[in-house]
Amino acid sequence: MGERHGDTRGSLPVFERQWREMLDAEAEPEFGAQEQLFAELKCEALAEILPPPPATVLECGCGSAEVSAFMARQGYDCTLLDAAPTALRVARRRFEREGLRATYTLGNVYRLPFPDDTFDILTSFGLLEHFADVDRVIAEMARVIRPGGMFFADIVPERFSVQTVGTVFNAGVRLAYYGLQGRPGRGLHEAGRLFRPDFYENDYSLDTYRRFMRQAGLRGVVIRGNRPVPVLTLPGPVERPYVATLRRARGLWRRFDGAGTPATNWWGAGWWAWGVKLPGDSAADDGEGRARGPAE
């Protein structure tokens, strides 16, 4: 990755445009049935990983803040930060529609507008992969966590995973769909975009993320592959049984997400990474897989 900084493809205007379209369309920032199920499972896992409320939480790059809304419902005190003003409007709309409270902050993760040691928990979902110099971002995030507080990141780097298989399938669907309409050029364009999204994604390995987290003063670092199935472009009548089957298999799915083996880390669509900020450099490493919550 060398000396590249930030996101080299200009992700931020792309995100701002997406949030604006969502806002203008009065669209709820809801996902489809598949994403909804994935989010449910993520929230279930988070409830086991994170210390329970009451606790202060900062979500960086909150976007529509779906997971934070789940946490606010549990009683966490949420601060939502995003660099895209429209993302904050979408997040606020979600929270206010549900009668939830949060603090909304326009800000950049390279320089968070908070003093050192502020939050009990810091979260990000689908954010870290958008930076070339993500070590700087992780260090800045760790700065605002209070000693004993927890860092949690949902990372989806650019690499082979089950979603790559899904993307090949989804590209085929687009080629077939537009091909049948006599618009093969459009099909090629849409299929190509799947393999090169508008926003920047880094391709750091799991070990590199682990190193960056430890450099930032996090200990008890755990990184696990999650989600053994891809998001597929499916028509409603096919999607419903697909999602129903996945729901029936959620026990197996949860076992996959909890395994943390080289195979599940490789195959899983994303990585969940967490660790605890211990005070000072002298803090002893308590070993992988034994992250401690803020209460300890």
Ligand SMILES: C[S@@+](CC[C@H](N)C(=O)[O-])C[C@H]1O[C@@H](n2cnc3c(N)ncnc32)[C@H](O)[C@@H]1O
């Ligand atoms: C892929 S979206 C994820 C949104 C949300 N967390 C989710 O899972 O749906 C990434 C978000 O990070 C925000 N973002 C990108 N660069 C940022 C930066 N430097 N500082 C703060 N937020 C940033 C974008 O505006 C966008 O809302």
